[in-house]
Ligand SMILES: O=C(O)CCC(=O)C(=O)O
């Protein structure tokens with residue numbers, strides 16, 4: 001089916017950002033009240049940063065289930081939310097509205113939870129990691145850099161082959177607030193602070209379940225939507241598969257479509273807007289957790305590809321999940337993958353470097369499956385067989401073209 005390449009091309013054209021940021025001048029000095037042993041101290045930034053730093057403790061991070069203090073990977077100071085209060089009011093500056101517009105095209109309700117205060121002094125940094133999902137509905141992270149003179153300490157966020165830097169330091173860093181938000185599965189790092197103090201508040205951004213408010217983004221203006229409409233009118237029966245660009249928290253307790261991020265949400269909503277049935281499947285490996293099965297079953301994120309079945313490799317050593325996804329799902333479930341060459345990001349970030357230790361929460365690969373119901377079942381079986389033969393041929397052709 002040639003259409004699948006057109007659908008793939010249209011899906012690739014969706015340019016939904018994976019991060020965003022900005023800067024603003026606070027109307028009033030930002031105050032911080034922090035606990036110092038048995039008393040509380042108050043400072044008005046940018047003054048008092050040395051004393052605030054002295055009240056902080058060293059910041060840890062997670063490798064798998066372990067909490068690690070390793071100054072060669074992360075060197076920074078922290079205060080827990082219970083140990084400080086601040087006059088900085090996130091809702092007062094329109095930052096969340098901007099994040100919602102750019103990162104949440106399906107208009108989910110976003111709830112920020114203050115996570116930490118961090119001080120990065122000269123020579124401090126945080127190497128590449130992803131933010132450990134605190135729950136399935138934690139989709140993004142927000143860093144707010146408070147007024148404090150410093151240089152260096154850029155935040156670099158990566159998503160696939162793309163990368164974006166946010167620089168809060170340099171001139172005016174003592175009287176401006178800088179911020180950056182990104183989907184938490186995107187790898188990011190804080191480069192070394194070369195002078196002064198980089199003072200940040202970090203927030204986890206959660207979406208509220210069943211909070212999608214229709215009408216903000218018009219999905220029907222996209223080329224993808226038009227192709228979905230054509231596919232629906234074609235009378236064919238088939239299931240189109242779109243590998244997700246983002247990773248998703250395993251065991252997510254949020255139901256679709258709220259849990260979807262950026263361009264993945266766009267694909268889902270364009271299909272639904274075209275009157276098609278869309279669902280999300282996800283795949284993960286339990287290998288690192290003492291159970292070497294590849295499992296697919298019902299999840300709150302949506303239906304797994306393989307429903308309640310467990311897929312146990314006959315030969316665990318040679319089991320290749322990418323192969324499984326690419327070939328067996330095409331052969332057995334007749335999924336027509338709409339994508340160019342795709343490197344399944346099989347939760348590469350899972351259970352490795354996180355900002356928190358966790359063996360329970362990790363990210364997994366996901367795909368959006370769009371079902372087109374056209375003719376009768378008999379016709380559908382025939383056409384599916386034919387489709388799958390043709391599409392395998394095309395797949396092979398495509399691969400050889402790309403090589
Ligand atoms: O401070 C920043 O820009 C990012 C910090 C971070 O990645 C974290 O605390 O997990």
Ligand SMILES: [Fe+2]
Pocket residue numbers: 129130131141188355
């Ligand atoms: Fe982080």
